[in-house]
Amino acid sequence: MSNRSWTTSGVCREGRREAKRQAVLQAGARLFNDHGYEQTSLEDIAAALKITKRTIYYYVQSKEDILFGCHQQGLGVLGETMAQSQNPDLPVLERIALLIRGYCAWVSSDLGATIAMVREHSLSPERRQALRASKAEVDFQLRSLIKQGVAEGRLRPCDPKLVAAAVFGALNWIPHWNRVADPVPQEQIAEQYLHLVMQGMVPARD
Amino acid sequence: MSNRSWTTSGVCREGRREAKRQAVLQAGARLFNDHGYEQTSLEDIAAALKITKRTIYYYVQSKEDILFGCHQQGLGVLGETMAQSQNPDLPVLERIALLIRGYCAWVSSDLGATIAMVREHSLSPERRQALRASKAEVDFQLRSLIKQGVAEGRLRPCDPKLVAAAVFGALNWIPHWNRVADPVPQEQIAEQYLHLVMQGMVPARD
């Protein structure tokens, strides 16, 4: 399955170069998720793509570059979800649902999972900082929505920081248990989590 | 703070040896959590304890031994919580609360956090399997309680596997954000999470 073949029959030159860089990132992400960043050697990535280590260096400058590339790429994808959930015309609860569903789908992809699974320590301080900032942005978004929901009386009073931490914790943990041969469909997880977070486990009395 | 001093004035011989082994595990756990297992060298652990690498090898046989020791030790502590939550005289909801509170406290400790933060890949296959089994046991416990709760009508119908995954995800993620200079008190987190999981965010209608 993982063998998105190396030879790309894409647009001429420029586009192909980018596509191959992509392939390197994708393969890196998958291996990082499966075996950990430190435990993945460039030879491993090369082997997965059936190319040589030297060729990898034709597309990236360092191993860390691959990891950071995964993050950038991944955050780009998440950006769409972020944008959607910022639509002020939608009811708050729906915007929260949108964010949770989108994040769930995202963290279930190779690139998204990398951000949840690879510790930040592997990045240089500057890049680590950049990554933290991006994460903080997403966190801020959910907290804001929760605050708004409480203010509008649509949510119980609560500590938005802790509730957001719980939600992202649950979501970030998904790739830790669902990267298996027969994974639970991502949509199903999202619905169940959403229901849990909204209604809770205890049935309303009478 | 971390400087639980090396020189132990404990019971004679046997006891002291064990106490020092403990100190190695404890220091290892903290460093593993902070910088990752792979990024922590034995020299780092030695430096933290102000001893030499040679001395460490007097108490453990390998680096992996330290990690596995942390896991064993940690799981031992969690055992108490597991036992409590198995008490059949208690109402189901209370047993669930007990488990969540206990797990929250546990995962907030150095030894507990190690299990949540260090990927399993760093262990030998046999040990990894043992660890997985222990984790599965805890997971099974919560799932069982949820099932029972549903059967008794005290919980809404739900997918116990997914709900348990969400709960443990939220809990396991705690050390990822709360290992800071001024952490949120662990009890406070437990209460908020418990409330979230039980009642949900949306207020009951009329």
Next chain:
DNA sequence: GTTTGATGTAACTGATGGGTGTAATTACCG
């Protein structure tokens, strides 16, 4: 005070893996 446990010093080994240089080779494109 002698045994024995505990720790330090200080070197070495062996392997891994990131990263580089270069020349040769292959694939593509005009």
Next chain:
DNA sequence: CGGTAATTACACCCATCAGTTACATCAAAC
């Protein structure tokens, strides 16, 4: 065909680090 981009093969450097060993030493126990 001829030129250029892509890729390989291969050799190599260098740093890190787990793991080991031999020897000396220090401290407590009996």
